Amino acid sequence: MVFDFFGTLTDPSAEAGRMAAFAATAAVLGVDPGRFGEAMRGSFPQRVVGAYGSTRETLRAMARHCGTDPGESRLDRAVRIHHAGAERLRTPRPEALAVLGHLRDSGFRLGLLSDCASEVCEAWAETPFAARIDVPVFSWRKGRRKPDPLLYETVAGRLGVPPGECWFVGDGGSREHDGARRAGMRPVLVTNAGYPGAGRWRDDPDAYVPENRVDDLTGLIRLLRSRHDNG
The missing domain is CATH 3.40.50.1000 (HAD superfamily/HAD-like)
Known part of the structure; x- marks a missing residue:
């Protein structure tokens, strides 16, 4: 089976909380939540085949796409928040x-x-x-x-x-x-x-x-x- x-x-x-989860990650990264949500949704075909690598590297790429280059400590926090949001969605x-x-x-x-x-x-x-x-x-x-x-x-x-x-x-x-x-x-x-x-x-x-x-x-x-x- x-x-x-x-x-x-x-x-x-639980899917109804997806954009809120993205917004929480965006807040930590310091990017506009609407733009970040669009970037995440638009990159789905690439993200699901591993084009961006790990969650950390994916968030770095999405933040840069949104015009921000987060430092390592900010990325540390963003990964934790993003994983917490992903846990709620599953x-x-x-x-x-x-x-x-x-x-x-x-x-x-x-x-x-x-x-x-x-x-x-x-x-x-x-x-x-x-x-x-x-x-x-x-x-x-x-x-x-x-x-x-x-x-x-x-x-x-x-x-x-x-x-x-x-x-x-x-x-x-x-x-x-x-x-x-x-x-x-x-x-x-x-x-x-x-x-x-x-x-x-x-x-x-x-x-x-x-x-x-x-x-x-x-x-x-x-x-x-x-x-x-x-x-």
């Missing part, structure tokens, strides 16, 4: 940890395939997800983003199964379901029906809509049970 991260395992409502959705535990207890090996920047990778070991995910694959580390076929091949290979034996569960950003389908995985859309406006931060939405759809992760358990009961 392979999961997307943001908006799938994380609480979709709050687990209410049912996520219990569902991951249920799936592991049921015999599934669990993978992660995330388009993410440096913040997630640097803090992954301290997240509550790390102990529950067997194989995390991050775009930032691979230098590629979904729907690149290599990412799907990589996560399946590290799980020790062919892609055709994997489910892929995500909320539909980055054309991830079409990538999963092309890789031979069985895609499941998490609609986040209980979270109005949750998809507004999703980048590169997927035109392909999977047949299998659930409103939240508890629906995934019902879907799997139904498939099992029906052979």
